[in-house]
Amino acid sequence: MLIIPIKEGENIDRALKRFKRKFDKTGTMRSLRKRQAFTKPSVERRAQIQKAQYIQGLRDREEI
Incomplete structure (x- = not known):
C-alpha cells in the first residue's frame, strides 16, 4: 500500500502527481x-532477440 503524506498547505494536485509517480515506479x-x-x-525469446538486434544496430550506426 502506498502512503503519500500530504504536507500542510500542499496542493492536492501536487500530492496526486507524487502518488502517480510513486505508483508508476512500483510497476503494478x-x-x-x-x-x-x-x-x-518461444515468442518471448524471439522478441528479446529482435530487440537486442535492433539495439545493436543502433549502436553500430552510432559508432560510424
Whole structure:
C-alpha cells in the first residue's frame, strides 16, 4: 500500500502527481497488463532477440 503524506498547505494536485509517480515506479500496472495474456516462451525469446538486434544496430550506426 502506498502512503503519500500530504504536507500542510500542499496542493492536492501536487500530492496526486507524487502518488502517480510513486505508483508508476512500483510497476503494478505493467505486471497486471502482462498477466492478462499468455505468451509462449518461444515468442518471448524471439522478441528479446529482435530487440537486442535492433539495439545493436543502433549502436553500430552510432559508432560510424
